Amino acid sequence: MKQFSYVRASSPEDAVQRAIAHQESQFIAGGTNLVDRLKAFLDNPSELIDVSRLGLKEIETMPDGSIRIGAMVSNTAVANHHQIREHYPLLSRAILSGASQQIRNVATVGGNLLQRTRCPYYYDTAFACNKRQPESGCAARHGINRMHAILGASEKCIAVHPSDMCVALAALDAVVEVQGANGQRQIPFTEFHRLPGNTPQWDSNLEPGALITAVILPPNPAAKTGIYLKLRDRTSYAFALVSVAAMVAVEGDAIHHARLALGGVAHKPWRSLETESFLEGKTAASETFEQAAEIALQQAQPLSHNHFKVSMAQRAIKRAFTISAQGGSTA
Amino acid sequence: MNKVVGTSVSRKEGLAKVMGKAPYSAEHSISGIIHGYLVTSTIAKGRIQSIDTQAAEQAPGVIAVFTHNNRPLIFEPDNDFQNSKIYESRLPLSDDQIYYGGQIIGLVVADTFEQAREASQLIEVEYEVETPLVDSRQATYEPGISMFGESMTFSKGEFAAGNFEAGIANAAASIEATYETATELHSPMEPHAIIAHWQDSDSLTVYEPSQFVMNSQGTYAQLFGILPKKYASLPPTLAAPLARKRFLGPIVFFVPLLPVNSSAP
Ligand SMILES: Cc1cc2nc3c(=O)[nH]c(=O)nc-3n(C[C@H](O)[C@H](O)[C@H](O)COP(=O)(O)OP(=O)(O)OC[C@H]3O[C@@H](n4cnc5c(N)ncnc54)[C@H](O)[C@@H]3O)c2cc1C
Numbered sequence: 096m097k098q099f100s101y102v103r104a105s106s107p108e109d110a111v112q113r114a115i116a117h118q119e120s121q122f123i124a125g126g127t128n129l130v131d132r133l134k135a136f137l138d139n140p141s142e143l144i145d146v147s148r149l150g151l152k153e154i155e156t157m158p159d160g161s162i163r164i165g166a167m168v169s170n171t172a173v174a175n176h177h178q179i180r181e182h183y184p185l186l187s188r189a190i191l192s193g194a195s196q197q198i199r200n201v202a203t204v205g206g207n208l209l210q211r212t213r214c215p216y217y218y219d220t221a222f223a224c225n226k227r228q229p230e231s232g233c234a235a236r237h238g239i240n241r242m243h244a245i246l247g248a249s250e251k252c253i254a255v256h257p258s259d260m261c262v263a264l265a266a267l268d269a270v271v272e273v274q275g276a277n278g279q280r281q282i283p284f285t286e287f288h289r290l291p292g293n294t295p296q297w298d299s300n301l302e303p304g305a306l307i308t309a310v311i312l313p314p315n316p317a318a319k320t321g322i323y324l325k326l327r328d329r330t331s332y333a334f335a336l337v338s339v340a341a342m343v344a345v346e347g348d349a350i351h352h353a354r355l356a357l358g359g360v361a362h363k364p365w366r367s368l369e370t371e372s373f374l375e376g377k378t379a380a381s382e383t384f385e386q387a388a389e390i391a392l393q394q395a396q397p398l399s400h401n402h403f404k405v406s407m408a409q410r411a412i413k414r415a416f417t418i419s420a421q422g423g424s425t426a
Numbered sequence: 427m428n429k430v431v432g433t434s435v436s437r438k439e440g441l442a443k444v445m446g447k448a449p450y451s452a453e454h455s456i457s458g459i460i461h462g463y464l465v466t467s468t469i470a471k472g473r474i475q476s477i478d479t480q481a482a483e484q485a486p487g488v489i490a491v492f493t494h495n496n497r498p499l500i501f502e503p504d505n506d507f508q509n510s511k512i513y514e515s516r517l518p519l520s521d522d523q524i525y526y527g528g529q530i531i532g533l534v535v536a537d538t539f540e541q542a543r544e545a546s547q548l549i550e551v552e553y554e555v556e557t558p559l560v561d562s563r564q565a566t567y568e569p570g571i572s573m574f575g576e577s578m579t580f581s582k583g584e585f586a587a588g589n590f591e592a593g594i595a596n597a598a599a600s601i602e603a604t605y606e607t608a609t610e611l612h613s614p615m616e617p618h619a620i621i622a623h624w625q626d627s628d629s630l631t632v633y634e635p636s637q638f639v640m641n642s643q644g645t646y647a648q649l650f651g652i653l654p655k656k657y658a659s660l661p662p663t664l665a666a667p668l669a670r671k672r673f674l675g676p677i678v679f680f681v682p683l684l685p686v687n688s689s690a691p
Contacts, residue, residue, distance in 0.1 A: 096486060096540060096541065096544050097544070136547060220547075221468035222468075328609055328611075329609070329611060
């Protein structure tokens with residue numbers, strides 16, 4: 096049996112110090128992803144540092160109007176928070192579309208960001224996987240790659256990031272606050288996760304031992320019209336084939352403040368800046384959104400089993416923008 | 427004749443089930459229980475060249491490791507539907523051949539489930555890999571088993587398509603509509619789990635989800651060479667119909683084997 100020690104960190108600083116001193120350690124928060132990974136023989140930490148009792152459980156409004164969500168706040172608490180529901184309904188929707196009530200009650204915001212891919216070849220140690228075992232190969236590329244990436248993938252890895260919450264956070268220009276060896280820093284959400292390139296073993300740009308302490312949502316009046324659409328094989332308790340977080344503010348007929356992020360299509364929540372700048376100032380009309388959807392998928396490189404994701408994403412984008420332009424829906 | 431159609435018949439165990447009081451097979455606690463963990467093929471077709479179980483045998487808590495090299499004695503059942511029925515007519519661990527991915531190629535028995543699972547990871551298998559046939563049109567149709575004395579050998583079907591356009595153009599009436607069926611996923615609440623409890627060398631109690639209790643009893647009796655009446659198969663609750671648990675799958679053979687070889691319950 097593989098032995099590991101379990102310690103409870105006493106403060107964020109203490110957690111980071113322990114993690115840096117103990118290279119083979121891992122943080123555990125809700126454990127809903129990490130424990131599964133341990134059981135599947137994917138991770139082999141010599142120490143688990145429990146960070147679930149460090150506080151960091153507040154959702155606060157900051158003086159500049161932004162909302163700061165502590166890293167240990169449960170997914171449920173974020174989704175149900177009155178200000179999130181009112182001002183960022185797509186975030187609430189995104190969270191509630193994921194996992195199950197029981198899992199969301201335990202899962203934390205920090206853990207959600209760092210949950211790992213659901214690529215079945217990553218999960219099955221009988222197959223080659225560069226993410227699990229660098230330089231061992233990728234069995235998914237020529238395998239059953241229906242669930243896999245159509246954007247930003249590499250020869251080494253075609254896995255997708257599984258989170259719903261993160262897709263909404265990417266569209267909302269969220270900022271991740273982290274505590275590292277050299278103190279605190281803030282990482283724009285779109286720079287937090289990374290594309291696989293030649294090193295798919297790294298999901299994010301977080302330095303080893305660093306702890307996520309909060310996620311910050313900047314004030315955003317347009318976010319009220321934001322939409323989260325998730326398309327999947329089963330209407331509940333399934334990961335996205337394609338998901339869309341989209342919003343537009345319409346003044347008169349003109350669009351401003353367009354935001355678009357896609358889930359289920361890439362190694363990270365896929366923010367499409369080209370689509371956003373295309374939409375800026377355009378008329379809110381069906382053809383506009385159709386063109387926007389085309390631009391968003393221009394670079395798509397579907398695999399043998401997932402050509403359908405391209406048109407699925409395009410239709411979902413068009414639909415999400417259309418609903419958003421009409422004022423969105425409530426959460 | 428009792429009236430069933432049109433009558434609301436309560437399941438005997440219905441109340442217990444909706445109240446969460448019906449125990450699953452794996453929930454029965456029997457003192458001194460030991461655990462088995464299956465080792466399955468990671469290739470779809472081929473041969474096992476070698477299977478090294480040494481490290482697994484020495485792992486903490488491990489009682490035994492079974493492969494095709496040391497399969498305990500089990501007997502070929504009639505498999506005629508009447509006296510016994512098993513899903514796979516080839517008994518598991520019969521030889522070194524691999525017919526499908528996930529085929530059982532070994533079993534680790536240990537004091538705890540975790541120890542058995544851990545040890546299963548230490549088994550090294552080398553395969554001679556062959557290309558599997560995955561196109562049913564190229565399948566060979568070998569003689570199948572018979573059921574109730576009738577041959578169940580299937581023959582290669584013929585497929586033909588008429589001319590839809592011509593047919594519909596000449597039809598007396600036609601309607602056009604779209605019908606959609608969402609994908610349905612069949613997910614039993616209870617995964618396969620079996621507990622076997624040998625009272626003595628020829629009486630056995632099995633806790634398993636089953637829709638076919640009497641037949642299971644007969645099958646176990648034949649497999650292990652015991653008298654059916656000495657053997658009691660007592661499912662605590664009947665599995666819901668179509669819960670993928672009608673006949674005995676290859677997994678079940680092993681469970682009762684364990685105690686025979688280790689003289690523990
Ligand atoms: C059956 C099932 C279905 C699911 N379906 C969905 C779904 O449809 N959509 C979806 O989005 N998600 C889904 N999830 C995933 C779920 O959202 C994540 O498991 C959860 O958010 C992880 O949070 P946690 O606190 O439990 O993380 P943990 O399991 O504790 O940790 C996950 C990872 O993050 C690291 N970590 C945790 N906290 C921090 C921190 N503060 N700083 C640095 N590193 C940290 C850990 O070291 C670990 O590597 C599903 C999960 C399950 C089990």
